[in-house]
Amino acid sequence: MKDILPDDAHGLFRGTDPQSSRDAARMIVPRLNAIQSQVMAAVRDAGNVGLTDWELDQKFSCKRSTYRSRRAELVEMGLIKASGSRRENEGTKRAVWIAA
Numbered sequence: 327m328k329d330i331l332p333d334d335a336h337g338l339f340r341g342t343d344p345q346s347s348r349d350a351a352r353m354i355v356p357r358l359n360a361i362q363s364q365v366m367a368a369v370r371d372a373g374n375v376g377l378t379d380w381e382l383d384q385k386f387s388c389k390r391s392t393y394r395s396r397r398a399e400l401v402e403m404g405l406i407k408a409s410g411s412r413r414e415n416e417g418t419k420r421a422v423w424i425a426a
Contacts, residue, residue: 361396369397369406370425376409378420397423 368385369377377385379394386393400406407426412419 359396361392362400365393365396366400366405366425369400369423372424374409374424376411376422376424378413378415378422380415380418380420381413382423 364386365382368382379397382393382397383389397406401408401423405426406423409422409424411422413422414420
């Protein structure tokens with residue numbers, strides 16, 4: 327039987343992930359606001375390649391700290407972590423973020 331999750335859970339797990347990931351998505355969705363959900367989905371979709379804050383801003387056509395701030399909140403929640411690598415964007419090496 328296929329799991330029925332809230333629409334906001336889209337992007338919080340992959341179709342091949344175990345049931346525990348689906349359960350975690352179900353539990354976390356009520357705690358995420360709309361922009362946090364967008365950031366989480368984008369980072370999750372990026373997989374091990376991850377995203378820098380600059381790339382996140384580009385993805386959402388935003389040049390303010392809105393998406394960086396939501397990413398920072400997701401780091402505090404333990405849902406996103408630094409990959410340990412840095413990638414150059416516009417001449418600056420930036421931290422790469424991946425799903426925890």
